Amino acid sequence: MARTQIIAGNWKMNKTVPEAVAFARELLQGADLTGVEVVLCPAFPALGPVVEALSGGPVRVAAQNVFWEDRGAYTGEVSPVMLRDAGCRYVIVGHSERRQYFGETDETVNRKVKAVLRHDLVPIVCVGERLSEREAGETFAVVERQVTGAFAGVGETAAAGMVIAYEPVWAIGTGRNAAPEDAQAVNRFIRELIGKLYTPAVAEQVRIQYGGSVTPENAAALLGQPDVDGALVGGASLEVESFRAIINAARRV
Ligand code: PEP
Numbered sequence: 001m002a003r004t005q006i007i008a009g010n011w012k013m014n015k016t017v018p019e020a021v022a023f024a025r026e027l028l029q030g031a032d033l034t035g036v037e038v039v040l041c042p043a044f045p046a047l048g049p050v051v052e053a054l055s056g057g058p059v060r061v062a063a064q065n066v067f068w069e070d071r072g073a074y075t076g077e078v079s080p081v082m083l084r085d086a087g088c089r090y091v092i093v094g095h096s097e098r099r100q101y102f103g104e105t106d107e108t109v110n111r112k113v114k115a116v117l118r119h120d121l122v123p124i125v126c127v128g129e130r131l132s133e134r135e136a137g138e139t140f141a142v143v144e145r146q147v148t149g150a151f152a153g154v155g156e157t158a159a160a161g162m163v164i165a166y167e168p169v170w171a172i173g174t175g176r177n178a179a180p181e182d183a184q185a186v187n188r189f190i191r192e193l194i195g196k197l198y199t200p201a202v203a204e205q206v207r208i209q210y211g212g213s214v215t216p217e218n219a220a221a222l223l224g225q226p227d228v229d230g231a232l233v234g235g236a237s238l239e240v241e242s243f244r245a246i247i248n249a250a251r252r253v
Contacts, residue, residue: 004035004037004207005036005229005251006036006207006229007038007039007243008039008040008062008090008124008209008232008233009039010234010237011041011042011043011237012234014043014238015042015046020040020043021053023040023240024040024050025053026240028057031247033057033247034251038058038060038247039059039090040059041062041063042064044063044078047061051086052087060089061087062089062090063078063090064095065091067115068080068114068115069115080116080118080119083121084120084121089121091122092165093109093112093125093126094112095167096128096167109149110150110151110153113150117154122161122163123163124162124164124165125147125165127142127143127147127166128143128146128166128212129143129169130169131169134170139168139186140186143189143190143193144189147164147190147197156198156202159194159202161206162206163206164207165208165211166208167211167232171211171213173213177212177222178210180218180225180228181225187210187228187229191204191208209230209232210223210231211231211234214231219245219246219249220249223253
């Protein structure tokens with residue numbers, strides 16, 4: 001069975017509620033969103049309003065982060081129960097900015113993944129090497145450690161439904177995307193790893209995005225790779241026009 005491409009726009013700490021809602025409405029207007037899954041990832045305050053603006057349509061909503069407990073004395077945190085209640089379908093877990101600035105580790109990423117799955121949300125697990133790691137020839141070892149850590153204790157059915165985003169850290173927000181064949185090589189490696197951790201059938205089902213300076217100009221070449229099942233898009237998801245162009249590239253794959 002062919003995997004449906006999944007294009008997610010990670011707005012990071014951008015867009016007020018009115019800006020986010022206006023984007024969501026504009027995206028729905030006149031856009032052909034068939035044949036591809038589209039996901040918007042607003043900041044927490046805009047999650048509910050964006051879900052409402054998109055209601056009845058095909059576009060899904062993801063949170064950019066989550067905590068692993070359901071409730072309690074964790075000032076400033078947001079639980080998977082709350083995200084589900086707000087109408088989210090997906091949650092980005094372990095984005096490199098969270099690993100870099102907020103101390104997330106393979107262990108905390110795994111706790112978050114399991115919490116998200118417990119509440120029938122789908123994790124989009126981010127993995128990827130830093131520039132120094134790539135230069136040291138450690139890309140595959142780093143990605144293997146991150147994927148194995150994130151999936152520890154996750155059952156086969158849940159694993160098959162998950163999304164992995166391969167995002168080389170040096171490509172994020174730099175305008176320097178991975179070459180399509182390099183993205184393909186790492187995504188293929190991740191799929192084979194999932195095949196070893198689970199079964200070949202699970203590996204065939206799991207969707208593996210590429211992220212890192214995806215633009216309307218380079219999207220077709222990246223998304224055309226056999227093991228690239230979509231994109232996690234930062235900067236180019238902030239304008240409807242460029243985000244739509246990337247969606248259209250995915251529809252043509
Ligand atoms: C991201 O933040 O996940 C990302 C890939 O950002 P950008 O597209 O801006 O590189």
